[in-house]
Amino acid sequence: MSSKLANIRRLGIKEIRSFLHDRALLIFVLAAFTIIVYSAATAASRELHNAPIAIVDEDQSQLSLRVANAFYPPHFKEPELISYADVDAGMDEGRYTFVVVIPSGLQKDVMAGASSDMQVNIDATAMTQAFIGATYIRSIVTAEVNEFVSGRRDEAALPIEQNVRVMFNPNLTGYWFGGVMEIISQITLLSIILTGAALIREKEHGTLEHLLVMPLSPLEIMAAKVWSNGLVVLLGAAMSLYVVIQGVLDVPIAGSVPLFLLGVALHLFSTTSMGIFLGTVARSMPQLGLLIILVILPMQLLSGGITPRESMPDIVQYIMLAAPTTHFVSFAQAIIYRSAGFSAVWPQFLAITVIGLALFLAALGRFRKMVETTQS
Structure with missing residues (x-):
């Protein structure tokens, strides 16, 4: 068991080194968690400002x-x-x-x-x-x-006085919402892209065959890609949350950042497994890109991050409970905006863990079949 864990650790370090030496991919990830997050928060105004x-x-x-x-x-x-x-x-x-x-x-x-x-x-x-x-x-x-x-600006007095109290965002500042939701979107997108691209790159460069002749099991190879690429995205999300959201945009985070990052780690277990599954289906990088578009767009649009789930048809709400992004958006908004604790978000944590295990097993099954086909 210790030798297997050591193999997974070494392979994961190899993946991280490969990522750090890929300048284009490194710049893309840095830009996604800095420039794109900042632009998404500030470029599209959600308030009426200087309307012609x-x-x-x-x-x-x-x-x-x-x-x-x-x-x-x-x-x-x-x-x-x-x-x-x-x-x-x-x-x-x-x-x-x-x-x-x-x-x-x-x-x-x-x-x-x-x-x-x-x-x-x-x-x-x-x-x-x-x-x-x-x-x-x-x-x-x-x-x-x-x-x-x-001579009076107010309208006719109503029999009931309405007192409106806005919670969690008293000034209705749009970029408080936009910046955080963009981080959530980038976490899902990048984790799928990085793991799927890592597997495709192994196949295209022929290094996957080199790994297979070593005393390594498909589980060890896959687990290494999951933890290494997940760690890269997790560190990028933490950096973006502290530097861009809290530092540059000065957006207050109501809840516990460590609790949010724990949830991100669970979500990354699901999405990195999904990336490997897509990598086993696609034969080339363009095919992987098309598959990611077909998967990511429905997941992002119907997860509740852009449109509230309550406004969707009931059948769509039920179907999307099988997607990890639905539970991710739910607990992320609860923790960051409403200061929810673990007692409030544990059902989402449990659901996303179960979905992650199912996706990991499905990806492992596909990866083993791909390995057997390659060896034969």
């Missing part, structure tokens, strides 16, 4: 002037006054995300107590900003009209 807006003022009244001047940074850019004939061209060219058309006779109708319609044109290709911006515009226009008519 234009105003078509056909009323030319005191009220329309108040409405037009109510849009200002940081939510909106300085409004641009245009004519109605320029609306379509401006929207088609992408110059404006919002165009507010103030109709003629707005102030007259408001003062007379009559209803009046105000047209808001929205470029929905920017979905997040379009949804949030429509709410902002409605609130701004309502407040300006109320203040103009009654």
